[in-house]
Amino acid sequence: MKKRYLWLLIAALILSGAYVITKHFTSRKAPVCIPTEDVSQFVTLTDAVPDAILEIRYFGTYNFVGTRIDGYLEPTALLTRRAADSLRAVSDDVIKLGFRLKIYDAYRPQKAVDHFVRWAADVPDTLMKRYFYPDLDKSVLFEQEYIMAKSGHTRGSTVDLTLFDMQAEKEVDMGGTFDWFGPESHPDFCGNPQTGEYTGDNHKSPVGRSITPEQFANRMILRTAMLRHGFKPLDSEWWHFTLRNEPFADTYFTFPVRPLNEVAGEGD
Numbered sequence: 248m249k250k251r252y253l254w255l256l257i258a259a260l261i262l263s264g265a266y267v268i269t270k271h272f273t274s275r276k277a278p279v280c281i282p283t284e285d286v287s288q289f290v291t292l293t294d295a296v297p298d299a300i301l302e303i304r305y306f307g308t309y310n311f312v313g314t315r316i317d318g319y320l321e322p323t324a325l326l327t328r329r330a331a332d333s334l335r336a337v338s339d340d341v342i343k344l345g346f347r348l349k350i351y352d353a354y355r356p357q358k359a360v361d362h363f364v365r366w367a368a369d370v371p372d373t374l375m376k377r378y379f380y381p382d383l384d385k386s387v388l389f390e391q392e393y394i395m396a397k398s399g400h401t402r403g404s405t406v407d408l409t410l411f412d413m414q415a416e417k418e419v420d421m422g423g424t425f426d427w428f429g430p431e432s433h434p435d436f437c438g439n440p441q442t443g444e445y446t447g448d449n450h451k452s453p454v455g456r457s458i459t460p461e462q463f464a465n466r467m468i469l470r471t472a473m474l475r476h477g478f479k480p481l482d483s484e485w486w487h488f489t490l491r492n493e494p495f496a497d498t499y500f501t502f503p504v505r506p507l508n509e510v511a512g513e514g515d
Contacts (some may be wrong), residue, residue, distance in 0.1 A: 280397070280497055280499040281498060281499075282499055282500065282501040283498060283500055283501065284500075284501060284502045284510075285502075286325075286500075286502055286507055286510050288327050288328055288329075288403075288494060289325050289326065289327055289354065289403060289507060290325070290326060290327075290328050290331050290507070291323060291324070291325060291507060292323075292324035292325060292326050292331055292334070292350060292353055292406075295326070295328075295331035295332060295334065296331065296334050296338045296348065298338050298342060298347050298348070299324075299334075299338060299347065299348045299349070300348070300349040300350065300411050301324055301349075301350050302349060302350070302351055303319065303322040303323065303350070303351070303352065303504075304351050304352060304425065304426070305319045305352060305355070305359060306319040306321070306504070307322070309378075310375070310379075310426060311379040311426050311428070312362070312363070312366050312374075312375065313374040313375040316359045316362050317356075317359055317361070317362040318355070318356035318357075318358035318503045318504060319359065319503070320504060320505040321504060321505040321506060323504060323505065323506060324350050324352070324353040324354070324406075325353055325403070325504060325507065326353045326354060326403060326404065326406065327354075327403040327404045327490075327493070327494050327495065329404065329490060329492070329493070329494050330403070330405075330406070330490040330493065333477045333478065333490055334348070334406060334476075336476040337472045337473055337475075337476045337478070340472045340475065341472050344468065345412065345414055346410040346411060346412060346413065346468075347410070347411045347413060348408050348409075348410065348411070349408060349411045349418060350406060350407070350408050351407040351408060351409070351425045351426075351486065352407040353400070353405070353406045354401070354500065354504065355398055355400035355401050355405075355504075356401065356500065356501055356504060357499050357500070358503070359504075360395075360396065360397065360398045360400075360401060363394050364394060364396055367385070367388045367389055367393075367394040368389075370385050370386050373385055378424070379424070379426055379427055379428055380393075380427075380428035380429065382429050382452075382453045382454055382456075383428055383429065388428065392483075393428045397499065399489050401499040401500055402493060402495050402496065402497075402498060402499060403493075403494075403495055403500055404489055404490040404493035404495070405487065405488065405489040405490075405493075406478075406487075406488055407484075407486045407487050408469070408486060408488070409425065409469065409486055410465065410468065410469050419465045419468075419469075420461070420462055421466050421469075421485060421486075422437075422458030422459065422463070422466070423458065423462075423485075425486050429452070429453070429456075430451035430452055431452055431456050431458070432483060432484050432485055432486075433451070433482060433483055433484075434466065434480055434481075434482065434484075434485050435482070436449065436451065436452075436458065436463075437458045437463050438467075440466075440467065440470060440480070443464075443467045443471075445460040445463045445464065447460075466485045469485070469486075470485070473488045477491050477492065478491065479491050
């Protein structure tokens with residue numbers, strides 16, 4: 248009887264431990280992200296960074312889809328207040344070097360991400376292939392994570408940008424276009440972004456493309472300024488940066504890209 252009781256006690260402890268372990272690991276899964284229309288912590292990017300130049304690619308047709316993207320109702324850019332304040336500090340730095348920031352995208356509504364997902368699933372639609380993914384078959388875009396169901400942009404503290412040379416009056420040559428799908432867009436393409444050293448290593452390019460030392464150095468100017476003021480880079484896109492201490496790390500917003508007073512007035 249005592250043996251039976253002992254075994255029952257051991258079994259109970261094992262089951263209890265299993266429950267605690269299961270609860271521990273399930274509680275550490277990715278947080279649930281709740282869509283919201285709240286715009287109270289957002290600002291118009293050019294109000295916070297008046298020197299920024301806007302070229303909102305997803306409002307127009309020159310983008311990898313080839314049409315205006317759902318959710319972009321105006322060619323404006325929105326960011327959380329915290330991200331915009333940090334970006335203002337970046338702008339102040341690069342202006343001293345003769346540059347201005349040029350913005351391709353900032354806050355991106357979930358509706359736009361859904362549009363990308365539908366487009367990627369429509370494999371025969373390759374209207375813009377020659378401009379943005381000539382070396383890739385469109386069918387691998389999901390697999391290689393060029394298109395994903397969630398985007399950091401939708402949390403409001405991520406920005407896609409480049410530098411504009413004020414003396415030359417044109418974009419700085421980064422050796423590749425915004426939204427190019429391929430290893431040529433990686434910050435470590437032909438160099439070491441940790442040290443800023445150009446190596447010329449282009450073995451990742453499927454067709455032997457390369458960038459020059461000057462083009463790599465230009466990428467590093469942007470990267471250094473962004474990291475100095477609290478942004479973190481993405482290892483697959485030289486133009487993409489997210490605020491490290493972003494205020495809404497678990498929240499995906501749904502309001503459209505248009506003047507904030509119009510968004511806020513929708514519920515009146």
